[in-house]
Structures are given as C-alpha cells and as structure tokens.
Amino acid sequence: MANDAEQGEKPLFGNPWIFIRGVPSLKFLPPEGPMEVAFAGRSNVGKSSLINALTGQKGLARTSNTPGRTQELNYFVPDGYSGEGDDLPPMALVDMPGYGYAQAPKEQVDAWTKLVFDYLRGRATLKRVYVLIDSRHGIKKNDEDVLTLLDKAAVSYQIVLTKTDKIKEAGVPRLIAETMDKIKKRPAAYPAVIATSSEKGKGLDDLRAAILETIGH
Template sequence: MSEAELPDRLTPEEIEAGRLLFAAPCAFFFGAQHVDQLPPPDRPEIAFAGRSNVGKSSLINALTGRTRLARSSSEPGRTKQLNFFDLGGRVTLVDMPGYGFAKAAKAVKEDWQQTMFAYLRGRPTLARVLLLLDARIELKASDREVMELLDRAAVVFQVVLTKCDAVKPGALAAKNREVSAEIGKHPAAYPVIVETSNETGLGVDILRASIARVIAEAPSGESS
C-alpha cells in the first residue's frame, strides 16, 4: 500500500509506529461494573464501544495479535463491565459492555446509559472512543443514541466498520456513505471511517497506526 493510498494521510512511519505499539505485551488487569470502581487514570485510554456481537473483543484480539486476550460471550449483552487491558504500560484499552441487546429490560438499558455516560464524561485519560458498527447491518436507533451520548459527553469518537469481508464492494461503499452522512451530524465524530475485518486483517494496521497517533498527540491523557 502506497503512502497516497493510506487513509487519513497516515504515513508508512506511522504504520510502523502502530505495529510497534501493539507488539508490546498486553494483559487484562481490571474489571469495573460501576464508575466508583474504576482504576486510577494514569495513562491514555482508548475505549471500544458497539452493539452486542459487533466484534469488539475479536477486534481487540486482532489488534494485539492474540487469540484469547479479550473474550466474547456467546450470549449477546451478557458482559456488563468495563474491561481494562494494559498495552505495554503506554495505553489502556477499554472494552465497554455492548449495547442494543434486545432481551435486556428497559431498566438495564437505562443503567447501561447512566454508567457509560458517567465513565465517558468523567474520565480525564480517555483519548478516544472507537465506535464499532457492523458493515452488514443498517444503522440502528441505538447506534444513533450512543453517538448522541458521546456528543453530550464531549468525547471524540471514530467509527470502525467491522466484518467488511462479508460485504460486497458496492454495498460497502453504500455503507460508508450512510455512516458518513450520519456522523456529519455529530460534533464529537472524527470524520474518518476505518474498514476492518478480523478474518482477513483488513484495516488492522491502519487502526493500530491511528491509535498510535492519538496516543502520541495526547501524552498527558487529555482527549483529542
């Protein structure tokens, strides 16, 4: 892939920086079900958000080159806590509970929103949220609600399309247009969409480099 083809003008040097960042040891170190249980904010954090079964855990595994670092549940919506992973002592990856699970009671969904908003709004080290959307599925009301939540929390988020290997080029282009139109309505949205596939590795190097850039630009842990 040439420099001119790199999304968001990422350079080959930044691609290599992303590879090196994610070549570091990575391990789970904390789980929190409530905001009063969070670990100390001592390094920049990148959070992964998305609907239940969108592939958050699989993408974290792909980024870190591991197969069982982050574990997905066979029952969508089962994971109810924020899972924290230390990446080389430089950045914390945060696997957020999935949203949009149909079987959950209204009270559970409201509690999720309250907990996630408290985390998003009050975490000084949160550098960016990666909002994962399944490329095969149309945008849902819950996706738009989370974008609005991120707007209110004033946290920069970037959309990552997952499972792109299962979508034909024309349909994927249409999906990009649909999502681009939606994020254009949200002041907290970063305007570059990353296409990924955990099966083929599509976009994994791009996402690594994007995260490395965010961390480099926010050494103090301030949002970027």
C-alpha cells in the same frame, strides 16, 4: 509520526497485552494515568473479536455468541509495565458493555447504561471512543442515540465498520460514504471511517495507526 522504536519505547502493538481489571461500577476504575481509548458498540457487533485481532491475541478479550456477555468496563494494557512511578503503560484499551441488548433484565440494562455514560462524561484520560458498527446493518437508532450522547458529552469518537467480510467487497466504499454522510454534521465525530474485518485482518493496521495518532505516538 515517530514510531515506538524511534521514540525508544516499548512497541504498543506486536507485543503481549494483558487484562488488568473489570470495572462493574465507577468506584472500581483504575486511577487516571495512562491515556485510554474505548470501544463501544451494539451487543454482538464484534468488539471482543476486534480487540483480540488488534492485539494479535485470540484469547485476550472474551468472545461469545451470547449478546450482553460483557457487563463491565474491561481494561487491557501492554504487558511489561510495573504500573508504578514512571513505568506506567502509555495507554489502555477499554472494552465497554454492548448496548441494545433487550433480553437482559431492565435493572441490569439500566446499571450498564449508567456505568457507561458516567464513564464517558467523567474520564479525563479518555482520548477517543471507537464506535463499532456492523457493516451488514449500518447505523441503527440505538447507535444514533449513543453518538448523540457522545456529541453532548464532547467526547471524540470515530466510526469503525466491523465484519466487512460479510458483505460484498464492492459495497464497502459505498457504505463508508453513506456512513460519512450520516456523521458529517455531528460535532464530536472524527471525519474518517475505518472499515475492518477481524476474521480477514482487513483494516487493522489502519485502526492501529489511528489509535497511535490519537494518543500522540
């Protein structure tokens, strides 16, 4: 797999990224152009922290201890592209609203849910969804519901375990094996699990490599 330098392109990771748009409804989606990879997961699973660690920018995605703070599809792209003509960014990272947050008003939860599901079903440039699972809890019922939706929509997804620094190191391989067993019969699941820790920097290179491979870099 050729890297960015070999292809004569601006490197995707290691250079600054910027926030370009928050999308509260589908009519505000950017025009389809760059390939997209999205990050999904329960509220407080660590999506924003992972995106910040992945791009090496602490303040790129807003983090909060309050579940449900991310209420839009938030778009991030590598800096240095005009967004016009042939100078489109090669990809975008999309931070999706967390699911499973019961404390929000039902109308708000329903609106987030519709936004996310409509996006998943209708976005041709979406190449993969990285579904984040808190390693302390494993795959829960609401995670399974999302995986089933992705299977039905035929949207490729890969499981990313977060916060592995919060469990015993010896338990990580077992958790990976258990997670693989749970997804092995799911048609849209990519058959590999990535274990990460945003705080310790573990697994980030594996995730970057997976993203680059997904978009063909």
